[in-house]
Amino acid sequence: MATINDNYLKLKAGYLFPEIARRVNAFAEAHPEAKIIRLGIGDVTEPLPEACRTAMIKAVEEMGDRTLFKGYGPEQGYAWLREKIAAHDFQARGCEVDASEIFVSDGSKCDCGNILDIFGDNNTIAVTDPVYPVYVDTNVMAGHTGEANEKGEYGGLIYLPISAENHFTAEIPAQKVDLIYLCFPNNPTGATASREHLKAWVDYAKAHGSIIFFDAAYEAFITDPAIPHSIYEIEGARECAIEFRSFSKNAGFTGTRCALTVVPKTLTAKAADGSNVELWKLWNRRQSTKFNGVSYIVQRGAEAVYSPEGQAQTKALVSFYMENARIIREQLTAAGLTVFGGINAPYVWVKTPNNLSSWDFFDKLLTICNVVGTPGSGFGAAGEGYFRISAFNSRENVEVAMKRITEKFKG
């Protein structure tokens, strides 16, 4: 009889967001009259920028023309898109990233998981707590952990607690770790990393031969000019960091799917025989074998983000969500809640009132205010007692949701 990957049996009941959806659906079924507002999953609500739509429509027309039709594209992405990404997102910020080091993909979530394909099974792995659950679960699936304890912490992983005391930025570990996941602006806490903080991580990684997985999916939401957008703004990062980026949140591509991963050609890790192997070569080999590229139509849509119109339209989208974040912060603060994030990130991290557990607060908001958020404990044990509110929604929904919450919690 066929056998399974037993590591899947170690996973906690459900991936966080499907579990939330399950609870919300059950409530909605029992209360069909409730007008539920979803500020849980960080999924965009506003339409695709016009520049992207126009480019995609044109690409669809080309696909209907025998002379312009495209079959398989390059697994790494079309050169015209990779060159624009390299120029606008990296070189314009002084980062030494070449177009050939950019791999266009169908999502940062996929890449964050897939990247483990090219690493060994004996690495020591560090994640922050709380953390985007994909980093943890993909390591569980790959057999890189032991079982979870009652707090949901997996044996074998190093958890670096982040809290208000350390401004939601982890202390550099005392011990050696091989792979480190960093996410800035942070999901779920909305925290950012200063240049000095990132420099400390780069220095650490270089000293220990570690690799940093730097998830910059929310970089477009940075409003403070002093905060780095890319880890490659830090000297030495080309020797120790892989960066993940996405068109999902800045250009509304969550349903359209386009992202990118940067693997510098200067990055190496050890083979079993002790030799240093270029990670770029391995990732290129992996992608060429297991991935056939993002559709031509979608890549043309992503390319349009870099046109003058696309730049203006994506900027407007980001500002729209950040105004939502401001409203959420202000209203919740006025209601007496303690909030973090939401200034350089589309997530507001809220301390639950009256020491309620994260899931108790989730149930309270759902049943009393008909508002959905994300329980902090779903991001890790240290997220207990916190709650994440996403700024991705219409202005009206955000305003109504805040009114319902403030009316309930004020005083």
Ligand code: MLT
């Ligand atoms: C979230 O809500 O944390 C995001 O939707 C995660 C993601 O983009 O996969």
